[in-house]
Amino acid sequence: MFEQFGASLCDSRQYLLEEVKDGELFIARHSRATEKEKWCKVMFQVRVHKATDLFECECGFFEHSGFLCGHALKVGVTREGVTGG
Numbered sequence: 001m002f003e004q005f006g007a008s009l010c011d012s013r014q015y016l017l018e019e020v021k022d023g024e025l026f027i028a029r030h031s032r033a034t035e036k037e038k039w040c041k042v043m044f045q046v047r048v049h050k051a052t053d054l055f056e057c058e059c060g061f062f063e064h065s066g067f068l069c070g071h072a073l074k075v076g077v078t079r080e081g082v083t084g085g
């Protein structure tokens with residue numbers, strides 16, 4: 001019945017992004033928070049290190065696994081959309 005934790009993290013499409021500080025600080029919020037909040041944290045703060053172009057998400061998935069989490073991916077995709085082309 002339960003989703004795998006990793007699978008839910010990887011689905012960045014389900015997250016809405018709020019820009020807190022210009023290009024540096026974002027909050028990824030799950031778009032179906034009312035269903036999720038019963039068992040899972042639904043908001044994650046993602047910091048962008050401009051000098052190194054690295055992402056740091058408070059969920060700690062990257063530190064744990066070495067893969068970018070859905071929240072950081074969402075920020076990456078959004079930034080490319082804004083700055084690219």
Ligand SMILES: [Zn+2]
Binds near residue numbers: 057060071072
């Ligand atoms: Zn994350």
